[in-house]
């Protein structure tokens with residue numbers, strides 16, 4: 202199976218995993234990216250079995266609406282049972298790097314609200330130590346250079362993601378050459394820099410379940 206087929210397999214597995222939990226009043230948290238897009242397409246088969254969705258990006262909201270799935274503002278919702286989203290890297294503790302699609306802040310917010318965070322990833326995302334994938338950091342535009350200097354002090358090589366404006370109107374710095382041995386500490390340290398909105402480490406709120414697509418099948422990791 203190629204990478205795209207593995208993404209489809211984990212997206213299908215996620216729908217199978219959540220399907221017994223769907224009720225007429227349930228709201229599904231939906232992530233962003235190519236794997237999440239497959240999830241949205243398969244989830245649409247169960248339209249009407251749940252109330253609607255909260256999306257972590259405008260792009261996912263649009264895709265959900267195209268399928269006729271109601272999309273709610275998070276402020277209008279008091280409970281999200283499951284949140285399903287992809288990742289750029291995942292380690293055995295189910296700590297993640299996310300934000301390759303620049304949606305990290307909204308992703309982190311929806312993940313914080315959800316009872317259960319189900320990550321879906323093909324095996325190319327599986328690592329022992331996070332940091333090979335450049336860590337995305339969302340920054341307030343006027344603080345971009347300041348934050349970049351502070352990230353250099355932490356040992357990283359930040360690169361401005363040219364031409365990208367997040368759904369929140371902010372900029373992205375991608376931090377190269379970090380070997381992240383203590384993801385929770387790194388997540389906290391970067392979030393302490395004034396001007397940072399958030400960073401793409403999901404360690405304080407790791408995934409609860411990882412559906413990992415391998416050539417041999419989909420593994421369910423807790």
Ligand code: 5RP
Pocket residue numbers: 232233234235236237286287288289298299300301302303304305308
């Ligand atoms: C978007 C994300 C995505 O989940 C991550 O980039 C993985 O994307 P894909 O499923 O396309 O490989 O964090 O901000």
